[in-house]
Amino acid sequence: MKALVLAGGSGTRLRPITHTSSKQLVPVANKPILFYGLEAIAEAGITEVGVVVGSTAAEIQAAVGDGSAFGLRVTYIPQSEPLGLAHAVLIAQPFLGDDDFVMYLGDNFVMDGITDVVEEFRKDRRDAHILLTRVADPSAFGVAVTDADGRVTELAEKPRHPRSDLAVAGVYLFTPVVHDAVRAIRPSARGELEITDALQWMIDHRLAVHSTVITGYWKDTGNVTDMLEVNRTLLERVEPRVDGFVDDESEIIGRVRIEAGAEVRRSRIVGPAVIGAGSVVTDSYIGPSTSVAENCRITSTEIEYSIVLRDSSFDRIRRVEASLVGRNVKVTLAPRLPATHRLVIGDHGQVQLSS
Template structure:
């Protein structure tokens, strides 16, 4: 089993932040979103991974490297333009060969991980292989470990949603197989939305070559899956366990940060002076200085940051080498190297790298911010 992570795209829904960085590298609990997907694949036993990259390819290469620190080997495949998810499969053909593979959207976050999803697929493949053997339908010339010997089809991950008209939606037949896929239907056949995690066998390569670009000029993976169904291939599904968040917008990203912070374990490695209080599940990295401040978890604070005369409230992630003084901050994400000085309250905010948020004359109000890298904001 191989892995294919899609990390192209312009990240337009997170601008201006993503004018200067890859959306897949925006941190959740001080770790880039993309890293969670790589770690999930490694935990599922997938060690050969290709990452499809676009205009932000160098930043992603610099962050991920060879994959050695994750226990995987990473290959990079450059997509010249955002031509669709099925186009990513098309250009990854040489890497994928005839192996089964997991395809994963690089800005997705899943609570359940991938291990169970992959294990269910492998179990179904083994069951299909046994049935094929019993019916003497298996070609004896194929080795038992070959993907085709298990007739491993395709498997998609689905989640019930309250607004299915906003998603690709699957229609499930009485035997549990997927019988139809509809993109953003006016009259949805179900409330089961495509999550953005798929497993395919080699038959998908014929499918992506057979389909035509959609009205928006892209090769749609939903069209390729629908082609599999129309040509007699079985497409299985699994229902998502736990939460799923597309981190491509500010508010879902903050919600994802909250959910991940709820799972952290307290670890205080930095300096906390005698006049400060660090309460609850808080991670304070080495080199952090907390002076005359209160930090109420869940919170993570990155290496080298300084917190002084400040209240940091729950569900806040502060990156490395930040300075937060004379301020109040909660339910927010602050990226590396930013300064927040003299701000009475910041909440529900996403602040980019090397941002300066400083107060002019004293003015009391809560702020809601989405700031790109190297911004500077003054309160009048």
């Protein structure tokens, strides 16, 4: 059995972060979201992985390499533009061959991994098996209708009037018959080959499409709100550890990990939180659900429920909450007089000012 990991796409909902970085490499709990998926695939006993890449291919390849760090053998599959999940299957056929495979969306997070569903698929070997999850707003997802035995009877992509609250999560398992389906369908109204259309083709041709409803935690980390929520959830599992330097005037409370090379001076860190290697926190407060990546400088600042990417700095900032801060960002206090704000903001940026 092989795996197909989708790591292309432009990440428009995470702009401006994704103007310069792959959305799959944005870290949660100081580890790229893509890495959690690769680890879940390895834990399921799959070693041959095809990674579909787009405009950020060089960055993905630099981070993942040949896959050996994860116990995998990785083959990169270029996709000229994001033309849909079924299109990714179509172009990956030479790699997939006649093998069964699991398709995993690289910006999705499944807390309990995929080992159980992979073992179930290997045992029963239906034509397709998909993960579903109950959501409050199914119209934003692919939506499935199932019978009492979990067999999928109908699928629709982002329907205006959903017939169930079961959204298709980002994990799909297929036998080679899916290649017939992706060749048979046509682009949707948005110009993409939809995997839901391919699955519906399989259903219409009396092929067995089954499902498992996720009872644990799942998130599509395509926007800032969900990214922060996944970060919070993962930090709650952090094992407390201090490998860096913490002076006697600092206070560390709860689940806090201070990485080797990090320094905390005259500061209060309340977990769950992670301070990355090489970062220096001075005269500051780092509150719950915050991850500070490598080589950051936090001085006389309060930060809570946020993600700060590497090489960024905050100097004398009173309060930062619910924020995703990119790489090499500098946040400083403006002069008190005149009362003005001086901003340099990239495309699609969002800024909230108290006055």
